[in-house]
Amino acid sequence: MYRTHDNDLGLLYVKNQDKYTFNLDEVRDPNVKYPNQKKNGKIKVNLKGKNPTDVWQFPKVTSGKNRASKERTPHPAQFPVAVVDRIIKSASKVNDIVLDPFMGSGTTAIVALGLQRQVIGFEIRADYCEIVANRIDDFLRNQELTEAQLSLF
Template structure:
């Protein structure tokens, strides 16, 4: 019996299923209502930004913030006592007030979790500004349920690129042999599109996370066999990385075409992994 066995009885038949992965074509609020308290170790997601993208229905700002508060409160309820919540949100405009305000700044008093840190994702390529500095970052907010007891696996995500690896103090190597603690500014390229510059991992989803970003978060904030949740699954990057790192994963996604993209990516990943293991077993 897998860790997801009990939860599938609560959630019902998924759109896509493997032993360690459940994807539901469902509004996340409907899914949350079926999940028991303290059942999810790490939630990692990027909801719609309310800026009129093809995958969202744009709401008045106050309604959008109320909606965010509602689903975040549910994530808090289902979070494990030592669980974490990583939230990625971009920018939106407010008429006569702001051209591009970071959405987390509008939610600061609506989130019941404890904020550990804001992470800046510097993504390289982007829009070129003529009357403003060219934007090149988004925010990740790292929240925990209990600031005295949460998972942080620093050794799993250390940066091996140490400038002075042999530096000593009192005759002993000064730096950690596994590498240095990454800063709160992460340099990972965007998943780009285009005929000549499309990323290898690119799908048809218009707002796809790079695998490297999600890998760092899952390694740092969860342990093998702990359940990962992405309530806005999109192209399925969270599911793909979670499975690769030995974590069971649940995803909710409103659009069926995105469910299909995620399911196909995960099936392809599992097939290639099985083929690789079969080859290795020959030696």
């Protein structure tokens, strides 16, 4: 039997059940099967898309000479940016602090910074810390370039 997918389990914990952040509109799935379905003459579905189901499918970060993902770093267990993006968008607000106690290649850090969150992180291996530092440097450099280009218009 071939192993075709890698799976990870995600759990959402909240400190206060009556008051927590969950920005559903930020992460709605726009692929609605019948987007124009109506009830009593009114469009029935949310125009921003549907609530994502419990099973999320994203392409994994691949390695290899001709098939490596663009976001690939030398870290062996890197998370896809798209997965972390959905988690941070749904579970935090702008300026919130995002904590990643197992930074690996720093995916959480660059996604959080890109979404205007603050980041605190830990990584036990010095060589991986270097990957994180380089990745954050690259990210900030690209962000500065993009801002400079935008300010030209």
